[in-house]
Amino acid sequence: MADLFDSPGGGGEAPAPNRPLADRLRPQSLGEVIGQAQILGPDGPLGAMLAAHSLSSLILWGPPGVGKTTIARLLAEESDLHFVQISAIFTGVADLKKVFEAAKLHRKAGKGTLLFVDEIHRFNKAQQDGFLPYMEDGTILLIGATTENPSFELNAALLSRSQVLVLERLSLADLERLAQRAEKEMGRPLPLDGPAREALLEMADGDGRTLLNLIEQAMAWKVDGKLTPDQLATRLMRRAAKYDKSGDEHYNLISALHKSVRGSDPDAAIYWFARMLEGGEDPRYLARRLVRMAVEDIGLADPQAQTHCLHAWETYERIGSPEGELALGQAVIYLALAPKSNAGYVAYKAARKLAKQSGSAPPPKHILNAPTSMMKDQGYGAGYAYDHDAEDGFSGQNYFPEGMRRPVIYAPVERGFERELKKRLDFFTRLRLQRQGN
Incomplete structure (x- = not known):
């Protein structure tokens, strides 16, 4: 996982030049992390937790290369917790038992454990349930990282004991800051002209790890002058395919x-x-x-x-x-x-837009229930026509707010089953006009 930060060198020991660039740019505090201000800022959930000295179990949901591992490690340091990192891909039940036993020993010694689980959605239901008792008794503080929607991939019991924080893809401005830090660390600028530099940032597609890998490749080239976007694409076309699951290719x-x-x-x-x-x-x-x-x-x-x-x-x-x-x-x-139609999709968006515009306009009183005599006195339900008693099972009454001009929201196409739906819609439209005397 790339560690993204806003301070060259990140403090601490001097970086060894033969270490990977991502490792050399490892942040030393949460304040050095690039991006994610929505959760790390003073008004963000993590900022508030740390200020209150009340860190809870978390699920960090976001795309690759945005700092999930980094944030977990730094949270452990700032909370004075023992940091343990595992991956759900390589960890079995026996490994988990060892982690929990070690956490118990640390707890007895007066040191809490922050257990970071990468790809937590890869654990099955039974394995996810295995975390619950250790979370509840305070043996571990769990931070899970996932690129998948937690609502679909994680157990409800685990989610109820954790707060889900959404991490965002790094913006182009964030990636540019990261590129500048990389250039300062490596002691020279990228061998790219302005448009090629922009193309490199876009190729990373919000993934800081991908960007640092691409920068390391570009810095290794022996070129005269600065490369253009076409020259960059020629050199990176095949290499970039390695990032198909998280970058531009995907x-x-x-x-x-x-x-x-x-x-x-x-x-x-x-x-x-x-x-x-x-x-x-x-x-x-x-x-x-x-x-x-x-x-x-x-x-x-x-x-x-x-x-x-x-x-x-x-x-x-x-x-x-x-x-x-x-x-x-x-x-x-x-x-x-299959026959194609986006009429339902268009209708949904139009309805949402109309709902926002119409605010809190109430339904017409004739379609409101009147369970109390006071509501009947107010006219609730008065004049409602029961459609099953009407000719053709259709009353033609108005169901929109009073005073609203009737809109046309759903417009089915003449393809597939919607051809039949259009016939029905046209039939009811004609009947409505007849029943309303128009």
Whole structure:
């Protein structure tokens, strides 16, 4: 994990020139961390905890290379806790037992333990439950790091005993500060012109670790003058692919997959899907993105598309890799060939916008319930037409706030199942106009 900070050298011992750049730029205090002011500032949750000397268990949720490991280590130092770091990928049940036993011994000696668990979402439910008693009795203060949504990946019991803090990708300004610190540490500027420097920062895509790795590569080149963006792209094109899961390549490929599905090209869609799997992408991430595509780009044109994706995801969870990826691949093909409509998505956004604009306008009184006599006296429920008693099972009454001009929010397209929905919508629109005498 890259350690990001705002002070060259970070204090302490003099950095050895043969150490990796990320290690040489390791911060020595939370005040030296670049970015994450929303949680580290005086008014942020961590700033408030430290000021009150009341640090609680935390889940740090954010993309790679933004300082999760660094923050955990520095929290241990500032709280005078013994720091233990493990990775859920390489740690088994026996290893966890050893960690807990050692923490008990430290506690008896009067020293608390901050246990940092990287990739905590990789632990299964039973392993996650194993932390609970040691958190509750104070044996450990747990800080978990995850790149995945904790709501989906972590147990409710673990989440209820922790505060989730969201770390953000580093901005271009943050990355520029980090690049300047790297140049000062290495004693020379990057061999890049202005546009190439910007391209390098964008290639890091908010990931400080990626940026430092790229800077080390660029600093090792023997060049005359400064490289242009085209020259930079030629030199880094193949190397940058190593960062496909966290850098520019990752987002390029998911964009290619999504747009191929939207463009109804099953061959291109399954190709980009396979490229991401070959690059080591988590199939669960792809499963979530497929559901998103079904909701955003297909919608009610094919209501079965979302169900198909959810079933494919469930199949993967039940049978695992590599067979489970086949179900996801078939979902990719299904989505690519499904009729497309974003009418539901557009309607949702329009409704949210209208809801903000209309503020707290109440519903018309005739559709409000009147459980008390006072509410009846106020006109609640008066004049309500029970649709089942109306002709065609449709009363045509107004359900928008009084005085609001009736908007058109949902406009189905003439594709797939939405063609049928459009017929129904047009039918009810005509009836409404007739019943209202317009």
